[in-house]
Amino acid sequence: MQGSGQAYLQGEWLQDTSALQKRLVTYSLYNLKFTCDSFFVGMQSYTSVNHGDDSCVVNGRWAEYAKGVYEQKNDTIHLKGLFSNANGSYKVPNGCFRSGVYEEFFKVSKLTDSTLRFSPTSSVIPFNTHLVKRYTCNPKPL
Numbered sequence: 001m002q003g004s005g006q007a008y009l010q011g012e013w014l015q016d017t018s019a020l021q022k023r024l025v026t027y028s029l030y031n032l033k034f035t036c037d038s039f040f041v042g043m044q045s046y047t048s049v050n051h052g053d054d055s056c057v058v059n060g061r062w063a064e065y066a067k068g069v070y071e072q073k074n075d076t077i078h079l080k081g082l083f084s085n086a087n088g089s090y091k092v093p094n095g096c097f098r099s100g101v102y103e104e105f106f107k108v109s110k111l112t113d114s115t116l117r118f119s120p121t122s123s124v125i126p127f128n129t130h131l132v133k134r135y136t137c138n139p140k141p142l
Contacts, residue, residue, distance in 0.1 A: 002139040003037035006072050008110060010034055010137055013129035015118075020125065025049055030118070032129065036137040039079055040067045040088065041102075056096035065091075066102035076121075079104045 013032045021027040026049065031042040043064045047057065056062055067088055068081015083091045083099045093099040107119040114131035 001141055003069075004137050004139055005034060005037040005070065006077075007137075008113075009070075009072075009077075009108075009116075010036075011134040012132040013116060014132050016128045016130060018127070021127075030127065030129070032118075033135075034070070035135050036139055037069050037071070038067070039070045039081070040084075041065065041079070042086070062097065064097050068102065072108075075109070076105055076107050079106070 011034060013030075013034075015030040015032075017029065021029075026045065026047040028043045028045040031044070033040040043066075045062050045064070047060045049060075063086070065084045065086055065088075066079075066081050067084045068079060070077050070079045072078075080101075080103045083097075083102050085091050091099045105121040107121070109117040109119070111117055111128065116129050117126050118129060119126040
């Protein structure tokens with residue numbers, strides 16, 4: 001059976017933009033979905049750098065997706081899965097951007113019932129998210 005995950009995470013969380021991010025050369029905005037012990041993340045990236053004739057970056061924007069399972073220890077969640085397409089299907093290792101294993105660690109702070117702060121271990125810039133939709137975990141057979 002699928003694990004139940006963390007009750008407070010169940011749902012869809014959208015990153016709030018900040019003035020700091022808009023001053024960066026390149027930044028990403030996260031859309032995180034947690035269902036039971038599974039996750040799906042969409043990363044919308046933006047850059048002001050001119051990449052020339054690049055069919056992967058359109059008007060300084062591109063998107064990447066990943067899905068997998070997560071676990072929490074103390075205040076840190078570990079996301080581990082694979083890069084995927086927008087529809088959740090496995091992304092083959094060719095084409096634009098990253099493919100294969102996706103792995104990220106976030107320190108999570110609960111600010112309110114509908115606001116979380118994620119601090120990625122791969123970055124020094126934390127970001128806040130707000131709850132878009134609450135989910136209820138109904139574990140399914142694997």
